[in-house]
Amino acid sequence: MTKRLPDLEAWAIFATVAKHGSFSRAAREMGMSDPTVSKAIARLEARLGLTLIARTSRRVALTDAGRAALARASRILSEGEAVEDEAGEQSTVPRGRVRISAPLSFGIAYLGAVLPAFLQAYPEITVDFALSDRKVDLVSEGFDLALRIASLNDSSLLSRRLCTVRLLLVASPDYLDRHGMPTHPAELSRYCALAYTGGASRAWRLTHPTFGEEAIEPPVRVWTDNADLLNPALVAGQGLAIQPEFLVWRELRDGKLKVAMPEWSVTPLGLHLVMPPSPLRPLRVQALIDYLARELANAPWDGA
Template identity: 70%
Template sequence: MPRRLPDLEAWAIFAKVAETGSFARAAQELGLANPTVSKAITRLEARLGVALLARTSRQLTLTEGGRGVLERATRILREGEAAEDEATEQSAAPRGRVRVSAPLSFGIGYMAATLPGFLAAYPEVTLDIALSDRHVDLIAEGFDLALRIARLEDSSLLARRLCTVRLLPVAAPAYLDAHGRPSHPAELRDHRALAYTGGASPGLWRFTHPQFGEEAVTPRVGLWTDNADLLAPALRAGAGLALQPEFLVWRDLQEGALEVVMPDWSAPPLALYLLMPPSPLRPLRVQVVIDHLAQALKEAPWSCEQG
């Protein structure tokens, strides 16, 4: 017996419902009637013999079966949109919603400044930006792309490297005048540290030297936080030393409010990446966001290396 063609429309509708968390919002974004969306999900579940969504009067959640097929459903939706963009005149005028994840401090400090220019250039594209230092699951949470500052591990995601992000040990001159200027990582144990809880080994600071090799130290921490911006007032007030990304401290360094400690030693750098789902096909509305952010952010004044 010939195998039936897959119900591609229902798969795409399921992906949009999962992305938006709502039948009504999915219908609105797809330009469909609410009953059409509901019937498509019912039709797909009947065909598969498994529930994809758990529905209550207040909440819509993915079942285990729904989570298992979401990545493929999302790929069907995205590749269908990309194919239509390429084949129709609409490719000249990108439109629709693009979901972006970005780190909190970086998003407010640098990404935000790039948005007015984008919105003016692409008035029919709607940006939905979530700021968090949490590493989101792009596929499961329905994001089109993410900015991430990290040492990127092996991943099925596509990654576009924009620039190096140096980590600098810094302190206020007044603090260093009072407590001394360390010249070796081992001396940091005698100092008070202000530390970020993110990263693979929070509180463990690693450094390298061209002559003396590698050193690791666990300083005495007086303040922990999951957002490095919070450390700035304490740093400027002379409360201790911190290992901070350059984009957070470059202005203070220029103005003399902070200075780099142990300039002959360097911490392993991070990098700024644009991460995308694995499919090489992307709707034009997503591609223009990628191109805009890549161009705007690789020219950041604190960047020590172009991507």
């Protein structure tokens, strides 16, 4: 019995429809007609005897079978593009769209600054930035790569650590003069906290080289999912906050903020490039990865 070859084109079309959540948008990206895209999905579903995409008059959504198949289908699409890039004209001329997710504050402060030189060097690459502190699913949401500031857990994703991001307990000199400089984390219960909600835990964990780790949940006056919002309140003397160094280095340099309890430290995070699991990537994606790795390998706020 002759084994049928896999319908690689239909799988690539499926991955593109899933990325866009739309048959028509996928058709436009691939230069196909809507009926051609629909027929490819129908052909694939008939071959499998499964429904991959549930269709309504307004939207499409992946079924359980579709979600289970998406990661490998996305790899088929990505690796097919990479093979063609290496074998064809794009092996010397990167072109096309790269979709990247990055934290909002970091993206505005640092990606905008390095973007012009990349656009100048690669005039045929289009970059689509999605700036948010939300942790996106690279495969199901169709991202080529992401920048993440985190302690990464083991996963199927590939990652590349670029630099260290220090987290600093800071307050204004005026606030510390009025309330006193704390000497131990337990004392933070009598201070006002301004807190970022993006972490896994709401407890502040600080470590001393002699006394080990202490965890405290100080009373919080302001919660926010974007740490930029806290800086004006910090400078105005409204409390303490644990902020990434890249958001407060200017205020520290200018004396508007001060590190509190400098002998106690917060475990630093890493700035990582995170990529889908396939080692094969289109040349346009690899070009942006290599560029960002060079530009961000040394913390860009150091010595700024």
